[in-house]
Amino acid sequence: SQQGEEDPQALSIQEGENATMNCSYKTSINNLQWYRQNSGRGLVHLILIRSNEREKHSGRLRVTLDTSKKSSSLLITASRAADTASYFCATEGGSGGSNYKLTFGKGTLLTVNP
Amino acid sequence: GAVVSQHPSRVICKSGTSVKIECRSLDFQATTMFWYRQFPKQSLMLMATSNEGSKATYEQGVEKDKFLINHASLTLSTLTVTSAHPEDSSFYICSANGQGNIQYFGAGTRLSVL
Numbered sequence: 001s002q003q004g005e006e007d008p009q010a011l012s013i014q015e016g017e018n019a020t021m022n023c024s025y026k027t028s029i030n031n032l033q034w035y036r037q038n039s040g041r042g043l044v045h046l047i048l049i050r051s052n053e054r055e056k057h058s059g060r061l062r063v064t065l066d067t068s069k070k071s072s073s074l075l076i077t078a079s080r081a082a083d084t085a086s087y088f089c090a091t092e093g094g095s096g097g098s099n100y101k102l103t104f105g106k107g108t109l110l111t112v113n114p
Numbered sequence: 115g116a117v118v119s120q121h122p123s124r125v126i127c128k129s130g131t132s133v134k135i136e137c138r139s140l141d142f143q144a145t146t147m148f149w150y151r152q153f154p155k156q157s158l159m160l161m162a163t164s165n166e167g168s169k170a171t172y173e174q175g176v177e178k179d180k181f182l183i184n185h186a187s188l189t190l191s192t193l194t195v196t197s198a199h200p201e202d203s204s205f206y207i208c209s210a211n212g213q214g215n216i217q218y219f220g221a222g223t224r225l226s227v228l
Contacts, residue, residue, distance in 0.1 A: 031215070042120070042207055042219035043158070088157065092215065100146055100211050104158045 005105050006089055012111040019076045021108040023089030024069075030093025032065055033102065034074050037086045046074075046087075081114045116212045117141055120220025127198055128228055135193045135223045137208030143188035144210035148217065149181070152205045164191040198227045 006023045013019055023032070031050045035043040049056045049065045049072065056063045062075040076083055086109050090102040117140040127133050137147055145166045150158040162183055163171040170183035180202075182194040191210075195202055203226050209217040 033216070035219075040205070040222070040224070042118075042221040043209075045216050045218065048214065048216060100215055100217070101148070101160060101163060102217060103160070106157045109155075 006087070006108045008108060009106065010109045010111070012113065013079055015079060015081055015112055015114050017079055017112075019079050019083070019110055019112070021074045021087055021089075021110070023072045023074070023105050025072075025089075025091045025103075025105075026070065029067075029091045031091075032063075032072050033090045033092065034061075034063060034072075035088045035090060035104075037088065037107075039086075043088065076110075079110075079112045081112050084110060084112045086110070116216075116218045118208065118210050118218045118220045120208050120223055122223060123221060124224045124226075126226045126228065129199050130197055133195045133198055133225060135195075135206055135208070135225075137191045137193070137210070137220050139189045139210040139212070139218070142210070142212050144191075144212065145188060146211040147185060147191040148209045148211070149183065149191075149193050150207045150209070152207060152222075154205075158207060161193075166191075195225065198225070200227045203227045 033048045034046040037043045047058050047063050049063050060077045065072045086107045088107045089105045092102050119138045121136045147164040149161045152158050160173050161176045164183045164185040166185045172178045185191040205222050205224050207222040209219045212218050
């Protein structure tokens with residue numbers, strides 16, 4: 001089964017800087033999603049990119065997908081202290097169709113210092 | 115829209131008791147819901163897929179008799195941890211599959227078994 005793995009595991013930056021997180025996976029996918037989790041809370045969906053898409057934007061977020069390298073990146077521009085959270089990539093589907101199951105990576109803990 | 119309510123947010127119980135956790139989709143119907151378990155500073159591990167009107171599908175290594183899942187309606191799935199033991203202490207999170215194949219997550223339940 002596919003498995004997302006993010007790097008770095010932890011990232012600490014200053015407010016206003018950009019933050020880039022990477023995710024790699026192992027098998028074919030239907031789509032890849034990025035989620036955010038504040039400490040001890042549920043996950044919030046950020047963005048979904050389909051396997052036939054290469055780049056997607058949403059506000060200060062930019063996601064890229066390279067299916068040949070089985071990797072994705074999440075860029076947060078002009079970071080704010082409120083962006084401090086854990087960020088997870090999750091892959092869905094693959095050959096044989098989708099059952100909507102997501103496989104999550106280990107996450108990147110982003111700390112934005114004011 | 116697309117709000118998922120999970121209750122309770124925290125529960126402390128004695129070893130040997132059973133605990134029920136509810137997951138409700140408040141403004142949409144979800145034929146499929148998911149239950150995850152998350153250990154501190156770790157990723158989400160899918161436990162089972164909850165299907166409305168049929169039996170849940172459990173992931174390998176998850177005891178179905180230990181973690182009972184009931185998806186009685188299109189807006190409610192419940193997870194019952196039976197005869198809980200300290201090793202069952204964890205953060206349990208549910209999600210409901212919504213429009214666009216996006217999963218919407220509850221806020222999670224922190225279970226502490228004494």
